[in-house]
Amino acid sequence: MVPRKEVLLEVKDLRIEGYSDEQWVEIVHGVDLTLHKGEVLGLIGESGAGKSTIGLASMGFARDGCRISGGSIEFDGMELTTTPESDLRALRGSRIAYVAQSAAASFNPAHRIIDQHTEAPIQYRIQKRVEAQEDAMELYHRLRLPNPNEIGFRYPHQVSGGQLQRAMTAMAMACRPDLIIFDEPTTALDVTTQIEVLAAIRDIVDQFNTAAIYITHDLAVVAQMADTIKVLLKGEEVEEAPTEQMLDSPSEDYTKSLWAVRSFKRPQKDRPAAADAVPIVSVKNVDAAYGKIQVLDDVSFDIYAGMTVAVVGESGSGKSTTARCITGLLPPTKGEILFNGESLPPRYQDRSKDQLRQAQMIYQMADTALNPKIRISEIIGRPAQFYGNLHGAELKNRVDELLDLIELDPAKFYNRFPPELSGGQKQRIGIARALAAEPSFIICDEVTSALDQLVAEGILKLLDKLQEDLNLAYMFITHDLATVRSIADEVVVMQKGKVVEQGPKDKMFTPPHHPYTDLLLSSVPEMDPNWLTTLLEERGTDSIGEAAKV
Amino acid sequence: MNSFVIGYYALLIGASCLAAYFKQRQIFLLIFSLTLISFVTGIIGGVPALRFITIAAGLLALAAGVSYAFREFLIIIAPDGVAKELRTAPLTAAFGMFVIFTYAIAGIFAPVIAPFGEAEVISSAFAPADENMLLGADQLGRDMFSRIIYGARNTVGLALLATALAFIAGALAGLLAATKGGWFDQFMGRAADVIMSIPSLIFALLMLSIFGTSLVVIVVVIALIYSPRVFRLTRAVAGNVVVMDYIEAAKLRGEGTWYLIRKEILPNSTAPLIAEFGLEFCFVFLLIAGLSFLGLGIQPPTADWGSMVRENATLISFGELTPLIPAAAIALLTVAVNFVVDWMLFRSSGLKEV
16 A cells, blocks of 8 residues: 555535536536645546546636636645635646647747747746756656757747647646646547657656646546546546556446447458459559649559458558548549549549449548538438439438438437537538438548547447448548457558558458558557556667657 | 706716615716716816716717617517527617618608608708708708708618629629639639729729719729629638538539539628628718719719718808718718627627637
8 A cells, every 4th residue: 555645636526617508507516636746647538528627627727618616626735716816827837737638739839849848937937048948958858859959949830749749748847846737638649659748748747756637538548647547427526446446347337338448349351252353442553742742652452342441550641642532632643543443533523423422421520521500401411412313301201311320310400500419429410421422432531530439439330330231331541540440341551651561450450560560559558557668668668769750 | 056067966976876885886987987077077168068968978878778779679579599699789789770770761761751852942042940841951952851861762772782782793703712713713813903902982983984973883883892802801711611621522522613602601601791791881881972072973963961961061161060960870870880790790700609
């Protein structure tokens, strides 16, 4: 048993209200939270569970349109709910720091990184400018940023996303705070970059004995970082336990369902045995370029009817560009796209209505993929009307049928507008719109990456069921290998515009791999709390940077 | 010290004490600062200055009362969705709507409201006001009041027509440019630059001297002058919409340009366009009044506020305020429209919706 350490933050019966529809509605219903010095607490839950709101409240801060309506927040003997705003401001940045989800959006693009880093220590008169800069370089060094003495003098857009996130962590450490709040710091990053950031954060928190609240919806990540995990649902605590105990024997049903998410897996299907079988989509030696910059280099793969081909790789590897070539948005500079053995015109404007109908697309961000000013009935109805020439009652029946197919109640959703729907529901509408065209092939572009795990699993199951029923072929673009494991039949691994390896899923997941595939696979966080430690030992801690550059 | 002055100060001090007692900080500060100002103005200007303040405050209170009542009236008669929006309208916007409403009634029912015809000579030139003529006669002996009522119809009607035309042309061009892109976009953009580079009043004077001053020419010339502004705004707003995934989805479906514009882009750019419409309307209105004042706008004997100011301008030197009444009508409408536009801009700026 670890000796009880000094209590740093004690939140009791915290209640927060949000303003919507002209009245105050309680969104956090009495949460308790205790954090000792040097301890890391993981807050997990779906979006809307109140994780970020609670995180910000621990700094005594409520977002616009929110207010802390009850309970107490005691930080190192200081009651934050009654402290005047000016004192709170002195506390933030110096004793409590915050690391936001998107470092790219949190840095001011007009100033150099080191100037933003040293702003707080100089402001609070902790250090002089020169000392603060030396200290910043020291922190960059500890966070294993490349060229620690020089990187701070660059502007935020001149460094990569993972490096920027590490610089942000360094900035949070600038005043050596007692508490850092990490709000989904790795959610927007690729698996390979995520590891660097996770390792950096964990090291620095250890070295300075800083307490931290780590907010995320990724269980495997929180398992690496936290000493204690607290599960939240709709503004209420579900349960709290030390990490190991929580992973091994969760006591609540909701927690168990979260844990079980990644267990969805369907058997792999094989290509049709007949020698004369024609793939439904065949990408042949495609090169593509944006202006003079070549982004695709000799890409070839086949997709057969009723099968799912997953295209994986980091961002910038050319996955989405391949999709744009298939749809005809970006005509290839070389090579061709075959559809059922026939060559497709390279530009979508030159394709026939039927060719357009056959290949549909589902987008990553359902928010921007659905027109917010058009009713659901028309979003889904339009393709049916456009291709199938349905009208009146026939059209309404078809829309109802499609809504049934995606497991949404037609009576409830028929007349709604997209902004009234949740993220998962929007994504379902996106699927229904693709299905309305009665396609034989659907491109799914990161369809689950913007969703919570439970919701994402629902979408994957739905896609799988639809594939069974309608014999659809999917091209599944993703960087999440867990998704690949659950739904794919074949895998195409892309790196820097080239296909580095492809084959049936089971073969791809068993060694030996191409080194890049190996890097991708080993970077996917696992539920084992010792996974990160073990992995870093295997790779050798200092080689993280190089490993990502393979 | 007469009873008016005593009553005046008693009322103000009593009201500020009440406000202070009920802890209405803002109201107290307002009334008490008014009291202090009244002490100073009372000493300098005497009783007439105090009377002026009383009348001004009374008018302000009346306007506020009318606006409040008008907003409540609109909320009651409007359907639910609109009523919810109306509740968020500030009093200034309600006042603007009330003024616009009044002008619309005056314009539409002009022949019923006006006691005389707009070109009817009924008395001697510059006859003073009597029980027959509310505001007296103009330089030809026509009833001033009737001409102002008819002027609402002519000036406002023309400005509305010209603005609508400018909007249809500009918005269509802007939407097409944003959707098509490429050389069409470039061509339209440069054409708009050329028109905008010529000072609008000089351009209008030039065109009207060449083509004559018929109503059709006025409308077309004004539409031509104002459409580039609408074009630029529409293109910018639509430019943000065309990059969305749902536009890509519609394009990949094989939809035509007209469908894209009508169904996908236009509904997502209406809010700023409506606000811009109100703003442009004011400019067009002022331009028409200005042209009329210069004698190149609406031609006599048709009543028009701009030319009415010019025709009766000589009266100002005799200390008469009559020529300023049409000018005030122009000013009031411009202010009213801007009040409403301000509210719409506030709503469309996204402060309300998350």
